[in-house]
Amino acid sequence: MSSETHMTDSNDDYEPYYVPEQSAFPILASITLFCLIFGLATFFNQLKADEAGSGGYIAIVGFLGFVSVLFFWFRQAIMENRQGMNSLQLKRSYVWGMGWFIFSEVMFFFAFFGALFYVRNFAGPWLGGEGDKGQFMNLLWEGYKYTWPVLETPDQVVNGAKAVFVGAGAHNSMYPADAHNGLLGWLPMWNTIILLSSSVTVHFAHVGLKNDNRKQFKSWLLLTVLLAIVFLYLQYMEYHEAYVDLGLTLESGIYGTTFFMLTGFHGFHVFLGMTMLLIMLLRAQNGHFTHDDCFGFESASWYWHFVDVVWVCLFFFVYII
Amino acid sequence: MGDHGPAKGFGRWLFTTNHKDIGSMYLWFSFAMFLMGGVFALVIRAELFQPGLQLVEPEFFNQMTTMHGLVMVFGAVMPAFVGLANWLIPMMVGAPDMALPRMNNWSFWILPFAFALLTSTLFMEGGGPNFGWTFYAPLSTTYAPPSVTYFIFAVHIMGASSIMGSINIIATILNMRAPGMTLMKMPLFVWTWLITAYLLIAVMPVLAGCVTMMLMDIHFGTSFFSAAGGGDPVLFQHVFWFFGHPEVYIMILPAFGIVSAIIPTFARKPLFGYASMVYATASIAFLSFIVWAHHMFTVGMPIAGELFFMYATMLIAVPTGVKVFNWITTMFRGSMSFETPMLFSIAFVILFTIGGFSGLMLAIAPADFQYHDTYFVVAHFHYVLVPGAIFSIFAGVYYWLPKWCGNMYDERLGKAHFWLSFVGLNVTFFPMHFVGLAGMPRRIPDYALQFADFNQIASMGAFLFGFSQVFFLFIVIKTIRGGKQATDEVWENPEGLEWTIPSPAPYHTFTTPPAVK
Amino acid sequence: MLFFSKRPTIKSLMSVKPFVVFSLLALSFQAFAKSGEVAAGEAQRWVTNMTQGVTATSHEIYDLHMLIFMICVWIGVVVFGIMFYSMIMHRKSAGAVPSKFHESTLVELAWTIIPALILVAMAVPATSTLIKIYDTSDADIDIKVVGYQWKWQYEYLGEEVSFFSNLTTPQDEIYGRAPKGEHYLLEVDEPVVIPINKKVRFLITANDVLHAWWVPALAVKRDAIPGYINDVWTIVDEPGIYRGQCAELCGKSHGFMPIVVHAMEEVDYQQWLVAKKVEAEELKLAMSQSFSMDELYARGEKVYQTNCVACHGPTGAGGVGPTLIGSSITTGPMNGHLSLMINGVQGSAMQAFGEQLNNIDLAAVITYKRNAWGNNMGDMLQPVDVLNHKRSL
Numbered sequence A: 001m002s003s004e005t006h007m008t009d010s011n012d013d014y015e016p017y018y019v020p021e022q023s024a025f026p027i028l029a030s031i032t033l034f035c036l037i038f039g040l041a042t043f044f045n046q047l048k049a050d051e052a053g054s055g056g057y058i059a060i061v062g063f064l065g066f067v068s069v070l071f072f073w074f075r076q077a078i079m080e081n082r083q084g085m086n087s088l089q090l091k092r093s094y095v096w097g098m099g100w101f102i103f104s105e106v107m108f109f110f111a112f113f114g115a116l117f118y119v120r121n122f123a124g125p126w127l128g129g130e131g132d133k134g135q136f137m138n139l140l141w142e143g144y145k146y147t148w149p150v151l152e153t154p155d156q157v158v159n160g161a162k163a164v165f166v167g168a169g170a171h172n173s174m175y176p177a178d179a180h181n182g183l184l185g186w187l188p189m190w191n192t193i194i195l196l197s198s199s200v201t202v203h204f205a206h207v208g209l210k211n212d213n214r215k216q217f218k219s220w221l222l223l224t225v226l227l228a229i230v231f232l233y234l235q236y237m238e239y240h241e242a243y244v245d246l247g248l249t250l251e252s253g254i255y256g257t258t259f260f261m262l263t264g265f266h267g268f269h270v271f272l273g274m275t276m277l278l279i280m281l282l283r284a285q286n287g288h289f290t291h292d293d294c295f296g297f298e299s300a301s302w303y304w305h306f307v308d309v310v311w312v313c314l315f316f317f318v319y320i321i
Numbered sequence B: 001m002g003d004h005g006p007a008k009g010f011g012r013w014l015f016t017t018n019h020k021d022i023g024s025m026y027l028w029f030s031f032a033m034f035l036m037g038g039v040f041a042l043v044i045r046a047e048l049f050q051p052g053l054q055l056v057e058p059e060f061f062n063q064m065t066t067m068h069g070l071v072m073v074f075g076a077v078m079p080a081f082v083g084l085a086n087w088l089i090p091m092m093v094g095a096p097d098m099a100l101p102r103m104n105n106w107s108f109w110i111l112p113f114a115f116a117l118l119t120s121t122l123f124m125e126g127g128g129p130n131f132g133w134t135f136y137a138p139l140s141t142t143y144a145p146p147s148v149t150y151f152i153f154a155v156h157i158m159g160a161s162s163i164m165g166s167i168n169i170i171a172t173i174l175n176m177r178a179p180g181m182t183l184m185k186m187p188l189f190v191w192t193w194l195i196t197a198y199l200l201i202a203v204m205p206v207l208a209g210c211v212t213m214m215l216m217d218i219h220f221g222t223s224f225f226s227a228a229g230g231g232d233p234v235l236f237q238h239v240f241w242f243f244g245h246p247e248v249y250i251m252i253l254p255a256f257g258i259v260s261a262i263i264p265t266f267a268r269k270p271l272f273g274y275a276s277m278v279y280a281t282a283s284i285a286f287l288s289f290i291v292w293a294h295h296m297f298t299v300g301m302p303i304a305g306e307l308f309f310m311y312a313t314m315l316i317a318v319p320t321g322v323k324v325f326n327w328i329t330t331m332f333r334g335s336m337s338f339e340t341p342m343l344f345s346i347a348f349v350i351l352f353t354i355g356g357f358s359g360l361m362l363a364i365a366p367a368d369f370q371y372h373d374t375y376f377v378v379a380h381f382h383y384v385l386v387p388g389a390i391f392s393i394f395a396g397v398y399y400w401l402p403k404w405c406g407n408m409y410d411e412r413l414g415k416a417h418f419w420l421s422f423v424g425l426n427v428t429f430f431p432m433h434f435v436g437l438a439g440m441p442r443r444i445p446d447y448a449l450q451f452a453d454f455n456q457i458a459s460m461g462a463f464l465f466g467f468s469q470v471f472f473l474f475i476v477i478k479t480i481r482g483g484k485q486a487t488d489e490v491w492e493n494p495e496g497l498e499w500t501i502p503s504p505a506p507y508h509t510f511t512t513p514p515a516v517k
Numbered sequence C: 001m002l003f004f005s006k007r008p009t010i011k012s013l014m015s016v017k018p019f020v021v022f023s024l025l026a027l028s029f030q031a032f033a034k035s036g037e038v039a040a041g042e043a044q045r046w047v048t049n050m051t052q053g054v055t056a057t058s059h060e061i062y063d064l065h066m067l068i069f070m071i072c073v074w075i076g077v078v079v080f081g082i083m084f085y086s087m088i089m090h091r092k093s094a095g096a097v098p099s100k101f102h103e104s105t106l107v108e109l110a111w112t113i114i115p116a117l118i119l120v121a122m123a124v125p126a127t128s129t130l131i132k133i134y135d136t137s138d139a140d141i142d143i144k145v146v147g148y149q150w151k152w153q154y155e156y157l158g159e160e161v162s163f164f165s166n167l168t169t170p171q172d173e174i175y176g177r178a179p180k181g182e183h184y185l186l187e188v189d190e191p192v193v194i195p196i197n198k199k200v201r202f203l204i205t206a207n208d209v210l211h212a213w214w215v216p217a218l219a220v221k222r223d224a225i226p227g228y229i230n231d232v233w234t235i236v237d238e239p240g241i242y243r244g245q246c247a248e249l250c251g252k253s254h255g256f257m258p259i260v261v262h263a264m265e266e267v268d269y270q271q272w273l274v275a276k277k278v279e280a281e282e283l284k285l286a287m288s289q290s291f292s293m294d295e296l297y298a299r300g301e302k303v304y305q306t307n308c309v310a311c312h313g314p315t316g317a318g319g320v321g322p323t324l325i326g327s328s329i330t331t332g333p334m335n336g337h338l339s340l341m342i343n344g345v346q347g348s349a350m351q352a353f354g355e356q357l358n359n360i361d362l363a364a365v366i367t368y369k370r371n372a373w374g375n376n377m378g379d380m381l382q383p384v385d386v387l388n389h390k391r392s393l
Ligand code: HEA
Pocket: B134, B248, B249, B251, B252, B294, B295, B313, B314, B316, B317, B318, B320, B321, B322, B324, B352, B353, B354, B355, B356, B357, B358, B359, B360, B362, B363, B364, B368, B371, B372, B373, B377, B380, B381, B384, B385, B388, B389, C072, C075, C079, C115, C116, C118, C119
């Protein structure tokens, strides 16, 4: 590494920063990502217009392409690290990167929690005729009373059978009072327990790794992945119950909307987190990670804690109050 | 990695991991978008030259307004600042490159695809987005053309690009500074970008959430923005402006940084109140999160909300004022000369302040009942955006161009560019204050007769201003191709690490970090 | 320090130019401030300032506007004054030697605190005006205002009076085929009529997308939001015709949905109200009559030109809505055509005209469409048919 700078002082204890060579990954990732979203948008439009078309296929090609680019990209980054090309400083850059990425995810959820907060505390009561802003609401939605969950929409109250937006229907919410098999049969509570314990298990895995106890590391990690799968399965059960037994869907007015969007995006993030942990497990199986070099695993576990925290908020705001 | 220079051929640009290459690509892309958005604006101004419909149908006019706003904001201003950040931040903090170079390239290359998708909607059946750059529901959901789905996804990936770009910038600033470069020694451009990047990471995901809600309402029967299902169209506006207001500061904070670098150089005097500049920037960023509903004074919020947002908005004048006063005090008792970057910076200070004053007037909720959605608002935001954001970018390019390509630009042409732009801009946008106050609503393709005279003037100004930008293109190309050799310092005693390296800046700088005292 | 000075041209240029620019700016501010005093006549040219309006609120807002504006001008004069002073006096070309100072906590504090105090001074009158504007209680008259794409509906609550207000500017004027009239784009078929000196409360909402109801002379602007109601009020001091426009982008014809308020003396208002009711009675009677093909066609054409052109084009060739020439609806079974007109198409811009048009107009426009533009169906529809159809739903 010859010096190109014209600074006279250079630092003795300086470790070179690895600036990677040219790479085709970014442009490939852009192309495949474009393919994915273009296909997806076309697919959605075709779905809406009830037309057949190639949108779905374009999206699938884009998706597969995108995932494989990411795979090779990550693989290269991992190999570089294992070849010792990454300075401590670069590793810190990765840490900052992951940290801020998680922050951006927090803000994404913030938008949806904000929406929930707004409809529950402002829009809903106004529609129901409460407060100054509700003063004249009976001119539009005569007879509508606001409750949360919104089991009957304003549309229904006014337009009866002709309503487009149909609420969930009496007792068809996911609240404990409506839980069909008593509190013990109430899935969200089990899910809370499972997800919270999985945060603990992933922590134990971390401790194991730090103590160079690979067996502890791997088995706790495996357990975490299993818990994640159980969580997803229970979530699936819950959705099944909502859709099939209760008739509560995305289209069930604002309650169905917020319920499924919040839990759905959370579920999707659990899936991502689980995939990350699974990959870390496979890597661990291949002998990756040491007690002082385990950024991949650590970032997956931070992500996992983040998903966990979101769930706690969800549990509180969506299921309890 | 060794001493090698750039790769040959087109692959250099496709595959590069070099912050300077990526910075250049961002800047060229931004300029192309500026021209495209500018052409859309010229369509608007041509139609508004006279009352009556002459050139375009209202439907197409609305698409022009929308695309003009979107392209200028997301395509011209933001990428230009990211481009400058790419070029300058590593050189300013003494880093070998950006913290995550491959991701840096990805952040850039998403953009051409996103904008190709966005512009292609203009040719789709039913036309492109026609609901304004603020895309209020339900005009943008239930009543939107089918192309809205592409628009939504384009916004998604643009957001991804911005978030990755910002993560990179933050990681570079926090992690890659040369030894001795403490936070409070960083140039203000770096500081303002640090804070801007933070704003971006905080609000781009909210925009993503916002368009996702639209997507669900359009395609999956949800009722976020429909009262019939228990939602509220106003919810859209709250979510949008929670993003949208910080977004406008995203477009001005880096400009503050640029001007804070240029004014001291040409006043030959250190920047006055460095620390207070940093605190002011941070305060503006903080306040920007709690003022969003000043765009919604007429939606009928409860009075408590109205008052809160009015007071909070007015408060922003305080830290912004601190900045203006600092710049002026920097000039005071300096030894000033007026090269092109300085001319643009001075015009920035004056015209941005005028735009800020009209902003303050808009912040007065009862008065906003008369201003809202009129050309007064259009005048306000063009005063903060064109002589604000755009002029600062011009200033920055003139200031650092000799460092980038090793040649001096032609000072006489630069001054000509400045004066033409300065005159054109004021002729275009100043009369908009008048028609706005006289009652002309925005986003209309045709207007009542009493607004005709000022609109005619504005349209002529717009063509003058647009024409002057061809000058800029010419000057930049001429400078890249040749010209007087620039010295390493370029200017008289400028501050900053970037002036300690040769001009043109070598392909790799600071592979060994410099020591900063 | 002559050593530093460069070309004399720049020097002389720089000393004069800022000065000229600055004085020009100051002068234009002066002119601007003055222009506010000119009474707001109609279609007045070169208007540069906000109208003072005809209500107590509009005066108050105007004063507030001028107050804030003048404060800003004065701050500007001081700030730019110092700036131009240093630009002129501290030029390198004039031999200025730079000082070294770059910090002073005292001045920093001063220019933080003083602007903050100025802001407080602005906030006080702003708050009191806002509180008054928000006090909608004790109204004498309630008018429900509904925004549609692209027209306004006014419903006098408790009076059984309700009508639509459409733009009347002909397409020919808009497309430059005829000279533009004095109230180009600001004229409607039925203005909303209110009495002066009464507290009139508008309950504003919308049927499809967002609109905003704005009349500058009353200083009333409020968004019309589908599914929600905003209430605003006004007390007009002087009789007159006050014009405004929709102020929220609402689609294609956003620029073509004006508002005209006709404020009159209380007695005239009462007369108007009675006339409106009589008109409604007469209409009811007419509903049971039969009309000839020619009558229906002629009336239908008028209805079409006010209600449908915006979307289906002057010749039925389409636009936002599909073409009506030879379409499966307009040349299909009568019942289907009627149902579509009454119910509209859910989730599209095609509204349910059953509640917007009376039975005669519905019958007329349907007859017109089936026989215009070469559709030549030869059939027609009577108002009673519409009535029967509505009953059967
Ligand atoms: C770069 C972008 C930018 C910037 C910096 C600003 C800055 C400000 N803006 Fe602006 N604004 C926009 C871009 C921007 N705005 C855009 C794009 C829109 C329209 C969006 C749309 O609807 O499409 C908009 C709209 C907008 C509105 C909504 C208007 C409406 O739709 O009705 C309001 C209302 O409060 C507002 C206020 C302000 C204020 C108070 C500031 C303040 O930050 C200004 C502060 C600066 C000063 C005040 C001058 C300097 C200060 C001094 C010299 C100190 C002393 C001064 C005093 C004590 C008065 N802006």
